[in-house]
Structure formats: structure tokens, C-alpha cells
Amino acid sequence: MTLEGWVPQINEYTSLREVVDFAFDYRGNTTVVKRxxxxxxxxxxxxxxxxxxxxxQLFDEQGEGxxxxxxxxxxxxxFTGKDTAAGNSWKAWVERKEKERxxxxxxxxxxxxxxxxxxxxx
Amino acid sequence: MSVPVSQMYxxxxxxxxxxxxxxxxxxxxxxxxxxxxxxxxxxxxxKIQYPAQILKKHxxxxxxxxxxxxxxxxxxxxxxGEPLMYPDIDKLVTELVKRRKYIxxxxxxxxxxxxxxxxxxxKYLTFSVHMDGLREDHDEAVCRDGVFDEAVEGIKAALQRxxxxxxxxxxxxxxxxxxxxxxxxxxxxxxxxxxxxxPGYSYSKAPDQEHFLHQARTNHLFSEMLSKPKRRWKFNxxxxxxxxxxxxxxxxCTPWGNPTFNMFGWQRPCYLLQEGYAAxxxxxMDGTKWESYGKKSGNEKCRDCMVHCGYEAxxxxxTFSSLKGFAETVSVTLSGRL
Numbered sequence: 001m002t003l004e005g006w007v008p009q010i011n012e013y014t015s016l017r018e019v020v021d022f023a024f025d026y027r028g029n030t031t032v033v034k035r036x037x038x039x040x041x042x043x044x045x046x047x048x049x050x051x052x053x054x055x056x057q058l059f060d061e062q063g064e065g066x067x068x069x070x071x072x073x074x075x076x077x078x079f080t081g082k083d084t085a086a087g088n089s090w091k092a093w094v095e096r097k098e099k100e101r102x103x104x105x106x107x108x109x110x111x112x113x114x115x116x117x118x119x120x121x122x
Numbered sequence: 123m124s125v126p127v128s129q130m131y132x133x134x135x136x137x138x139x140x141x142x143x144x145x146x147x148x149x150x151x152x153x154x155x156x157x158x159x160x161x162x163x164x165x166x167x168x169k170i171q172y173p174a175q176i177l178k179k180h181x182x183x184x185x186x187x188x189x190x191x192x193x194x195x196x197x198x199x200x201x202x203g204e205p206l207m208y209p210d211i212d213k214l215v216t217e218l219v220k221r222r223k224y225i226x227x228x229x230x231x232x233x234x235x236x237x238x239x240x241x242x243x244x245k246y247l248t249f250s251v252h253m254d255g256l257r258e259d260h261d262e263a264v265c266r267d268g269v270f271d272e273a274v275e276g277i278k279a280a281l282q283r284x285x286x287x288x289x290x291x292x293x294x295x296x297x298x299x300x301x302x303x304x305x306x307x308x309x310x311x312x313x314x315x316x317x318x319x320x321p322g323y324s325y326s327k328a329p330d331q332e333h334f335l336h337q338a339r340t341n342h343l344f345s346e347m348l349s350k351p352k353r354r355w356k357f358n359x360x361x362x363x364x365x366x367x368x369x370x371x372x373x374x375c376t377p378w379g380n381p382t383f384n385m386f387g388w389q390r391p392c393y394l395l396q397e398g399y400a401a402x403x404x405x406x407m408d409g410t411k412w413e414s415y416g417k418k419s420g421n422e423k424c425r426d427c428m429v430h431c432g433y434e435a436x437x438x439x440x441t442f443s444s445l446k447g448f449a450e451t452v453s454v455t456l457s458g459r460l
Contacts, residue, residue, distance in 0.1 A: 024398075027171040043173050045386045046399045057386075057399070063175035066386075085171045 004083040010076050019077050020047050029081025034073050124316030124356035129224050136196045137442045147378045149195040150435040153393050155384035156181045157203040162230050164264045179385055183210045189383040192403040199226040206233040212240035219246045226250040234276030243284040251277055253289040256305050281313050288358045290318040299346035306355045316358030320430040323394050336426045341369030348460050361454040363437035375416035379435020391415045393431040
């Protein structure tokens with residue numbers, strides 16, 4: 001499951017703190033929408049909800065930063081970037097390998113059949 | 123054990139100094155990650171999953187050296203990412219050698235042969251080559267065919283030029299003890315100085331959560347693999363840590379033992395868990411709620427963890443905390459029986 005494309009609404013059911021935690025765990029860029037209407041796209045690598053002034057830290061899309069944004073300035077965070085962790089599991093790799101092996105085995109079997117003159121020589 | 127005497131002496135005197143100073147928490151190995159970029163994309167690794175702008179960035183040599191000075195640990199492990207892709211790796215290593223830090227440059231060795239000319243053999247520098255098993259097992263673990271053979275070529279070239287070379291192996295669920303024993307033989311035949319082993323850990327951000335080991339299976343695997351160890355097998359790590367992996371010792375985690383520094387800062391609380399970053403080493407040590415980590419804490423993220431970066435420091439500390447611990451280490455080392 002991926003959060004890619006999620007545009008959370010901060011309300012009584014979804015707190016900003018929860019959304020920040022999801023964004024912190026997200027392996028991809030997000031768009032931080034500020035209360036003043038400004039937006040910044042980047043990778044959130046740090047957050048501290050327990051600091052005297054709760055904040056997030058991010059590097060923007062160009063890799064500039066770190067920029068620190070207090071929670072109080074954030075309206076929401078949109079999960080706009082590609083989730084780079086999605087679909088890259090070991091399971092997928094092993095399945096791919098097994099498929100390749102099966103295809104290779106089938107191909108070499110077919111090749112052998114084509115060349116094999118058979119038990120009666122013909 | 124295959125750690126050279128000078129390195130053992132440095133570590134022992136460092137630990138005794140910390141104890142004499144009454145420091146309850148002190149670092150043992152700095153995990154210095156100058157970059158996250160890698161030339162492999164292993165399924166078990168969460169580091170290479172960062173967005174492109176993060177993968178393009180790296181620390182400066184000055185930032186690395188400042189972190190080394192701030193931390194003060196006698197050993198600096200350079201993982202990553204692939205450290206041989208770091209453009210200033212030669213300068214960084216030269217500076218660390220000048221500072222008499224024992225360096226473990228953790229590499230997949232794909233670039234080792236090509237970059238060896240950048241380095242000078244030294245007792246302070248060890249290439250710690252990532253090898254997760256025999257050819258088929260390793261290539262499967264790193265999700266690319268042919269890597270094992272290239273790594274072997276790199277190891278041979280480094281040994282030929284007189285460098286210290288060890289291997290580091292992460293074991294996942296499904297590893298075969300018999301094949302691992304064959305692997306130990308093969309690595310010793312290559313002539314490496316020693317081998318390092320650790321069970322894998324489920325990175326909360328790694329895409330693969332299924333193949334990491336849980337405690338009982340870890341004990342079982344390591345017991346089978348290391349029972350009646352051959353005299354020729356050399357391990358470049360604490361024998362008490364290996365006994366812990368076999369279930370013969372019970373240790374608590376030392377999460378501050380291997381502090382991690384990268385472009386985000388000082389990682390809280392350890393090399394494996396990423397719960398945030400501190401701006402300075404002191405802030406990491408003073409501001410982390412250490413009691414929330416380790417098995418005793420009940421933290422579910424720590425429940426099944428038996429990884430070297432949390433427990434090897436405990437094992438080494440145990441050696442120097444009492445005569446009993448010291449005698450046990452000496453006895454296991456001399457007898458070769460784990």
C-alpha cells in the first residue's frame with residue numbers, strides 16, 4: 001500500500017501531527033502547504049513534535065536546505081512525489097528471478113528438443 | 123578473533139579510559155554515511171529509496187571530520203550508500219588515518235579494483251566487503267547477477283596490494299547453515315583477515331519486511347552455523363557477540379554504541395531506527411530517550427533486533443567491565459570454541 005497521491009484534510013479525524021508522521025515515514029517528496037498559501041516541495045527527513053516549537057525539516061526538490069518549518073505554519077502535507085519504496089520488495093525480485101529461470105529452462109528445453117534427433121534417430 | 127593487537131589495544135585503552143572517567147554512555151564505532159547513493163539496489167536496504175535530490179547529495183570531508191572529532195570513537199565505519207562512489211573518499215580516508223582512526227570502509231567492492239590506486243595500505247584501513255553468502259545466495263541478496271564474482275576480484279586485488287580486507291555478511295530468513303559454512307571456507311581460502319556476521323533487521327522504511335530474522339530463528343541459525351567452528355575461520359568481531367547470536371548469552375542493546383551521522387544529522391536513536399535527527403552529537407546523547415529502546419523497554423521495534431550495531435558494543439563493553447567478562451573473551455578466543 002502506498003500513500004502516493006494522498007491529499008489529507010486536517011480535521012477532527014486526522015491531526016496534523018499524524019500527517020507529519022506519515023510524511024516523515026514516506027520515501028518520496030511531499031508538498032508542504034503553508035497556512036499563508038505558500039507551498040514547498042521536498043523530502044521531509046526530520047520532525048520533532050515534542051520540541052518547545054514543534055517543527056519539520058526538509059530538503060527541497062533541488063536538494064537545497066535544510067529548511068525548518070514550524071507545525072503552526074503548516075496547513076497540510078500532500079503526498080505528491082513518487083513513493084520510491086513501493087513495488088521494490090525482495091519478494092518481487094525473487095518472483096522475477098524465478099520467472100526468468102523458468103523461461104530460460106523452457107527455452108533451453110525447446111532448443112534441445114529442436115536439435116535432439118530423438119531415440120530412433122529421426 | 124582476527125583483530126590486530128594494535129587495534130585491540132586502542133579499543134581496550136579507549137574503553138578503560140571511558141570507564142575511569144565514569145562515562146555511562148560512550149560511542150564505540152561511528153557509523154559515518156557520507157552519501158546514500160549506491161550502485162546496487164538491494165531489496166533489504168532502505169537507504170537507496172530516497173528521492174533523487176537526496177541521492178545526489180553528499181557530505182563534505184570537513185563535515186565528516188567534524189563529526190569524527192565530535193564523536194571521538196576510535197573506530198569509524200563508513201557505510202552508505204556505496205562509499206567508493208563518494209568523490210572525496212581518498213581524502214576522507216587519508217585524514218582519518220592521520221587521526222589514527224581504525225576505518226572499516228564497507229563496500230560492495232564493485233568499484234574496488236578500479237579505485238584501489240587511491241589508497242595506501244595501512245593498519246588503520248580495512249575494506250569490509252559486503253558478501254551475503256556463496257555466489258548464488260549473494261547475487262540473490264543484492265538483486266543482481268555477477269556481483270559475487272566482481273566482489274571476489276576486488277578482494278583478490280586488494281589483498282594482493284597488501285590491504286586489510288574483511289567481509290561483512292547480513293543473514294536473512296532462509297539462509298542455509300551448511301551453505302554458510304561453505305561460504306566461510308571460501309572466504310578464508312581467499313585470504314581475508316576475518317569475517318563479520320550479523321542478522322538482518324527490519325528497517326521500518328525498507329520495502330521488504332518478510333525476510334528479516336526473528337530472535338528464536340536467529341539463535342537457531344547461528345547455533346547451527348557456528349557449532350564446532352573450524353579453527354581456520356576467523357571472525358573480525360567480538361566472540362561474545364557471536365555467542366549472543368547463538369543464544370548462549372543474553373545482552374541488552376547499547377543503542378548509543380554505534381552512533382550514525384549522515385547528511386540529515388545525528389540519527390536517533392541508532393543505525394537502524396530513524397526516529398529523527400539531532401543537530402549535534404551532544405544533543406543526540408543528552409536528548410534521546412534511551413530508556414525507550416532495547417528489549418527491556420518493551421519497544422516492539424527492538425523486540426527481535428539482535429544486530430551488531432546494538433549488541434556488539436554491549437559485548438565489547440562486557441569484556442572490559444569485569445574480570446569474568448575478560449576471562450570469558452580470552453577463553454573463547456584461545457579455545458576457538460564459541
